[in-house]
Amino acid sequence: MSGNFESYRREYTAGGLTAADLPDSPFSQFERWLEQAVNAGLSDPTAMALSTIDEDGRPWQRIVLLKGLSEAGFVFYTNFGSDKAEAISANPNVSLLFPWNELDRQVIVGGTAKRMSFAESAAYFLSRPRESQIAAWASRQSRPIAKRALLEEEVRKLRNKFAEGEVPVPDFWGGYRVQPERIEFWQGGEHRLHDRFRYQLDGQGVWSLSQLQP
Template sequence: MELSDIRREYTKGGLRSKDLKADPIDQFNLWLQQAIDAKLPDPTAMTVATVNSNGQPSQRIVLLKHVDKDGFVFYTNLGSRKSEDIKGNSKVSLHFPWHSIERQVAITGTAEKLTAMENMKYFSSRPKESQLAAWASKQSSRISTRGVLEGKFLELKNKFAKGEIPVPSFWGGYRIRPETIEFWQGGEHRLHDRFLFTRQDGHWDVERLAP
């Protein structure tokens, strides 16, 4: 079969302006809860796109850990490629691909680091194995074999066997303050529904986009 022959119809229903909430964060939370209720795998998984100093974009999937009126939060190694990109260019885009319910949400905004208190609060809530993994991995750096990583993990597991694990200085979170939020709902005959919210002077404007 040719790749160009692979297609399907989108029949889950449309999205009308009268059904939209006035605040896109409220709309996002509604859709996220519906994705969770639909038992989608990894409903909080989102693509984070950044651009480096040479203008080269890169993408990776991370997990959304908090959302409120101030923005979308995720955590990472502060020496990672994404963090280095953000250091030079804080403009970021996020994308939630909820394929099975024929929805997407695309967000553009600006990244800012979380406070030490916010980092500590979340880090202490993580499973101990995840805390150890944050220490063990120098994210995006080259390693010779997986055994090196596993060996470091076991070394740290023994080191912190009887005590609390401190927050690594090289680990923390980012909040993406949204400037635009687009909601996409699949439609029959490729007549998809798209609504773009844009932040203007402290409030949100919304407009329908052609598919």
Template sequence: MTLGYEKFRREYTAGGLARDRLDDSPLRQFELWLEQAVEAGLKDPTAMVLATVGENDTPGQRIVLLKGMSQGGFIFYTNLDSDKARAMAQRPQVSLHFPWNVLDRQVIIGGHAEKMTATESAAYFLTRPRESQIAAWASRQSRPVSARAVLEQQFHGIREKFAQGEIPMPDFWGGYRVIPQRIEFWQGREHRLHDRFVYTLGSNAVWQIEQLQP
């Protein structure tokens, strides 16, 4: 069956973006757009694509969830022995991408990932649903498994182990904070004449704003 991919196109008419409507801080601008994404009822508005470069210069992408912003950075959590964690240990430079397609918007963030302290990570881990805490213990993320049944058996075993009381945070689980150096805001416009503004952090720690051609 031929789908005719070239026929899948539409005009972007959700709105425009002008320099005088931008906040001087890209973090405040991002929070404004995120609030609008939530108010618009987007599913998974905090879902972001994390791009890394691993062994043999191999790029990798996966979707993770933004779990907060602090100290000027974007926070997410993961298994510290996962493919993405291994890649960030070698090369902390990463890219985050928020694809808010329903609003004809996207935000692209370039920066470096730094591991959060165990205290910071534990504070969040204790707020997770109990089943999610168990899953963090049960799954050796990115490692091979012979069958789904094995994974489920590991899950049930951990649930029995911690049947009573609080579940401690695994020492192989934690958070990362991505400190941005470049943030681009993209707003779709008609005729492919999209609005693009990029914030770049200068050596004086002041954000510079430029408009880019689409």
């Protein structure tokens, strides 16, 4: 393997995007594209890369799943002791990227992440499969572990502990809502002449739309 990928390229021919295609609300456009991603059979249409900046100013990314959407923002869940949660505590400015590569599309969201209420998080936690609930209890997310067997043993203990009744909601786990300030829609175009449109939120809560050069 040479490590030289300069010759690898493909044309983006899935379709264009014009201002006339776009509604006034970026949420309406996002829902339209998400529905198309689902209908196209993408394996993880709700997967998004979450970028954070830690207290030392270092950026980091990871894939999380979108679990809710409204005009209030984009929702995901995590352990409050995880690297992402600690970074958000230090700097709540985050970015989301939806990489719908099969459709030659991506959506980038920039905004502020805020922790959701316990009631909102509990409602979602209690709807999860039981094994996912137990996994949330077992994992001290982002913390070192000597070997996987220790995690599996913790899961076994928790299955016995919660053998009867509901699995309680952990106080160290819950949701974040990313309140967007800008949302960009990117549609790949032939000869690298891509279509890019950015919605920007002003101080009065009104979205404006501008087209960007590729």
